[in-house]
Amino acid sequence: MIPLEHVIGLSAILFTIGTLGALTRRNLIVILMSIELMLNAVNLAFVGFAWAWSDLGGHIMVLMVITAAAAEVAVGLGIVIAMFRNRDSVNVEDVSLLKW
Amino acid sequence: MSFDAVLFYLFGALAVGSALAMVLNLRNTVAAAMSLVVTMVALGGIYVLLQAHLVAVIQIMVYGGAIVVLFIFVVMLLNLRSDSFPPGRIRALKLLGSAVGIGALVRFLGALGAHLPEARALPEGFGGYRHMGRALFTDYVLPFEMTSLLLLAAIVGAVILAKRRIGP
Numbered sequence: 001m002i003p004l005e006h007v008i009g010l011s012a013i014l015f016t017i018g019t020l021g022a023l024t025r026r027n028l029i030v031i032l033m034s035i036e037l038m039l040n041a042v043n044l045a046f047v048g049f050a051w052a053w054s055d056l057g058g059h060i061m062v063l064m065v066i067t068a069a070a071a072e073v074a075v076g077l078g079i080v081i082a083m084f085r086n087r088d089s090v091n092v093e094d095v096s097l098l099k100w
Numbered sequence: 101m102s103f104d105a106v107l108f109y110l111f112g113a114l115a116v117g118s119a120l121a122m123v124l125n126l127r128n129t130v131a132a133a134m135s136l137v138v139t140m141v142a143l144g145g146i147y148v149l150l151q152a153h154l155v156a157v158i159q160i161m162v163y164g165g166a167i168v169v170l171f172i173f174v175v176m177l178l179n180l181r182s183d184s185f186p187p188g189r190i191r192a193l194k195l196l197g198s199a200v201g202i203g204a205l206v207r208f209l210g211a212l213g214a215h216l217p218e219a220r221a222l223p224e225g226f227g228g229y230r231h232m233g234r235a236l237f238t239d240y241v242l243p244f245e246m247t248s249l250l251l252l253a254a255i256v257g258a259v260i261l262a263k264r265r266i267g268p
Contacts, residue, residue, distance in 0.1 A: 002108045002149065005212045010112045010146075012212075014119055014139075016205040021123035023201075024194045029129055029175060030122075033136050036167065037119055040143055043159075051150040054222050056235045060243070062155050063236075066162050067247045071254030073167050077174045078261030084178050 007048035014041035028083070028090045032076050039069045108149050115142040129180045133171045140164045152227045 018041060021034030043062045050058025080090060087094050118138035125132045140163040147156035225231055236244050 001102060002105050004216050006108070006112070007146075007150070008216070009209050009212055010115070012205055012208050013116055016201055017116070017119045017123055020198050020201050023197060025123065027129060027180075029171065029180070030132055033122060033132060033171060036136065036163075037122070037139065040140065040163070043155075044143060044146065047147055047150050047152045047155060050227075051152065051222070052216075052220070054220050054226060056227070056231055057240075059152055059155050059227060059232060060235060060240045062152070063158065064243055064247060066158060067250060070162060070167060071250055073170055074254050074258045075261065077170055078258045080174060081177070082261055090178065090180065 004048055004052045007051075008045055011041045011045040011048065014038075014044065026092050028080050028092055029077075031092065032073065032080070036069060036073070039065055104149050108146060111142045111145040111149070115139050115146070118142065129175045130172060133168055133175060136171070137164055137168045140168065151222055154227060154229050154232045 015038050018034045018037035021037065022031050025031055025034065043065055046058040046062050046065070050056065050062075083095060084090055115138075118135040122132045122135035122139065125135065141160060144156045144159040144164070147153075147159055223231075
């Protein structure tokens with residue numbers, strides 16, 4: 001039997017790694033990948049609770065999150081390509097116009 | 101320790117290790133994307149252990165099969181073999197932020213387990229396509245239909261972004 005605490009703990013560890021990656025890296029593609037990692041960590045928590053409480057709502061939510069992630073990646077990578085065409089770079093420091 | 105638990109810790113260690121490899125890989129973006137595939141597949145294995153069979157299949161098909169391929173495609177399209185940006189100006193702030201994040205994680209892990217309920221026995225076929233399909237088309241039909249709107253918006257956005265040359 002797998003303890004639920006360990007599932008949620010693994011999810012928290014992956015979420016932290018994803019957050020730190022998204023905040024500290026400056027390659028836009030790696031930032032998008034870190035965001036995917038955070039979404040995956042949340043999915044793991046959903047599946048863990050669905051398993052512990054035998055509730056299918058968690059699984060449905062995971063399907064919705066996966067759909068949102070796919071849409072986000074399609075649009076996000078489109079933005080990356082548009083940015084690379086204009087700036088010739090995928091460094092987020094080069095597009096800091098809206099940053100104070 | 102049961103066989104399930106051993107597999108869970110194995111897949112968990114694999115997921116954490118490859119996630120760290122993805123975030124800490126400062127040199128090669130393709131290798132980072134490959135580490136992401138390993139994380140996704142390890143999480144798919146954990147989903148199988150947690151009786152989420154349909155979700156595991158979709159995880160491997162959509163994440164391992166579609167999303168990461170899209171990432172690698174863009175990395176290769178932009179020819180980003182090397183990922184060597186100069187070190188940031190605010191290094192101390194980043195280190196401080198990382199320390200705070202890891203501290204919050206440690207605090208959370210320490211508080212875990214005090215309030216979680218015991219796991220219940222699962223019904224037969226839980227997480228299979230039969231249960232999932234019935235739930236998806238009865239109780240959750242509205243979110244399911246709204247997902248199609250989201251996908252339509254994403255398709256339109258991606259096509260417009262790819263088509264038009266945005267001025268400087």
